Amino acid sequence: xxxxxxxxxxxxxxxxxxxxxxxxxxxxxxxxxxxxxxxxxxxxxxxxxxxxxxxxxxxxxxxxxxxxxxxxxxxxxxxxxxxxxxxxxxxxxxxxxxxxxxxxxxxxxxxxxxxxxxxxxxxxxxxxxxxxxxxxxxxxxxxxxxxxxxxxxxxxxxxxxxxxxxxxxxxxxxxxxxxxxxxxxxxxxxxxxxxxxxxxxxxxxxxxxxxxxxxxxxxxxxxxxxxxxxxxxxxxxxxxxxxxxxxxxxxxxxxxxxxxxxxxxxxxxxxxxxxxxxxxxxxx
Numbered sequence: 001x002x003x004x005x006x007x008x009x010x011x012x013x014x015x016x017x018x019x020x021x022x023x024x025x026x027x028x029x030x031x032x033x034x035x036x037x038x039x040x041x042x043x044x045x046x047x048x049x050x051x052x053x054x055x056x057x058x059x060x061x062x063x064x065x066x067x068x069x070x071x072x073x074x075x076x077x078x079x080x081x082x083x084x085x086x087x088x089x090x091x092x093x094x095x096x097x098x099x100x101x102x103x104x105x106x107x108x109x110x111x112x113x114x115x116x117x118x119x120x121x122x123x124x125x126x127x128x129x130x131x132x133x134x135x136x137x138x139x140x141x142x143x144x145x146x147x148x149x150x151x152x153x154x155x156x157x158x159x160x161x162x163x164x165x166x167x168x169x170x171x172x173x174x175x176x177x178x179x180x181x182x183x184x185x186x187x188x189x190x191x192x193x194x195x196x197x198x199x200x201x202x203x204x205x206x207x208x209x210x211x212x213x214x215x216x217x218x219x220x221x222x223x224x225x226x227x228x229x230x231x232x233x234x235x236x237x238x239x240x241x242x243x244x245x246x247x248x249x250x251x252x253x254x255x256x257x258x259x260x261x262x263x264x265x266x267x268x269x270x271x272x273x274x275x276x277x278x279x280x281x282x283x284x
Contacts, residue, residue: 008084010084010088011084011087011088011091014088014091014092014095015091016104016105017102017103017104017105018091018094018095018100018102018103019065019091019094020106020107024044026060026188027188027190027191029041029044030190031190031192032190033190033191047064047066047072050071050072051064051072051075054072056072056074056075057075057076057077058075059077059078060187061078062075062076062077062078063075063076063077063078063081063087063090065090065091065094067098068098068100073094073097073098074090074093074094076090112143113143113145115145115279115280116145116147118147118280119284120282120283120284121149121150121282121283121284122147122148122149122150122153122280122282123147123148123153123255123278123280123281123282124145124146124147124148124278124279124280125145125146125147125148125178125258125276125277125278125279126143126144126145126146126276126277126278126279127143127144127145127146127181127182127274127275127276128141128142128143128144128274128275128276129141129142129144129181129182129183129184129185129272129273129274129275130142130184130185130272130273130274131184131185131267131270131271131272132270132271132272132273133270133271140185141185142184142185144181146177146178146181146276148174148177148178150282150284152173152174152177153174153255153282155170155171155174156170156174156204156246156255156258157248157252157253157254157255158204158206158214158216158248158252160252162206162252163206164206164207164208164209165205165206166205166206167203167204167205167206168203168204169201169202169203169204170201170202170203170204172200175200175201175202176197176200178202178260178276179197179200179202179220179222179224179242180193180195180197180224181274182222182224182238182240182242182262182265182274182276183195183224183226183238183267183272183274184267184270184272184274186226186227186228186229187228187229187230188230190230192230194226194227194230195224195225195226196224196225196226197222197223197224197225198223198224198225198237199221199222199223200220200221200222200223200224201220201221202218202219202220202242202260203218203219203220204216204217204218204246205217205219209250212249212250213247213248213249213250213256214247214248214249214250214252215245215246215247215248216245216246216247216248217243217244217245218242218243218244218245218246218258218260219241219242219243220240220241220242220243220244220260221240221241221242222238222239222240222242223237223238223239224237224238225237225238226238226267228268236267236268237267237268238265238266238267239265239266240262240263240264240265240266240274241262241263241264241265242260242261242262242263243260243261243263244258244259244260244261244276245257245258245259246258254281254282255278255281255282256281257277257278257281258276258277258278259275259276259277259278260275260276260277261273261274261275261276262274262275
């Protein structure tokens with residue numbers, strides 16, 4: 001059951017007024033880049049074991065509700081939690097059992113994905129992807145950020161003295177960096193790259209100049225193998241055609257804007273969409 005606007009607002013209201021929502025990432029607890037302290041890891045293990053022993057279910061994607069004294073109180077698997085009625089009943093039942101007073105959110109809502117640090121000589125791009133499949137975790141968007149150094153974004157620039165109609169194919173390494181996040185959300189425990197690109201191309205075509213700006217059309221294609229689960233190879237592929245544009249200063253020496261979207265994109269047996277735009281152009 002897809003979460004509708006009205007029922008969704010009820011869930012959000014319950015969470016905001018009676019609970020302190022928290023999420024944790026496996027990446028913080030497992031792998032070389034794990035940042036969780038030893039104390040946090042022990043506490044996580046304790047909670048998972050307690051939920052399992054009480055028959056409340058466990059899982060990497062699971063609703064864990066703790067009592068005011070920090071013990072397992074209620075749980076719901078992700079499939080059941082996507083049924084808004086079941087999730088609402090669970091939350092209302094916990095409120096009735098423990099009787100918390102209604103209050104404002106302890107932590108104000110904030111952006112969950114923010115622009116990474118980048119110097120003024122770098123260009124920053126924002127990528128968002130979403131799978132077009134209802135009742136699936138991939139129905140929610142995924143976000144990524146890309147930073148190109150001066151030497152990298154300069155490869156997007158038109159050839160010197162190029163006339164309208166001139167075309168150029170973007171450098172392979174820069175193309176890989178721009179397109180490697182063009183896949184719908186998958187299960188991850190780290191940011192390690194597990195993509196295998198079989199075919200990729202971004203071709204730019206210079207258009208007639210306008211006042212103070214040069215513009216190029218971008219046509220692209222991508223075929224990339226990406227497993228859904230880390231450490232579990234499979235035969236799922238991303239296949240996409242892309243369309244976009246780039247704008248340069250009149251001299252063609254600096255990129256001012258770039259947007260790129262999927263015209264058609266599929267992953268495994270479903271379709272998805274992806275869009276990228278430049279957030280911060282280089283100023284040096």
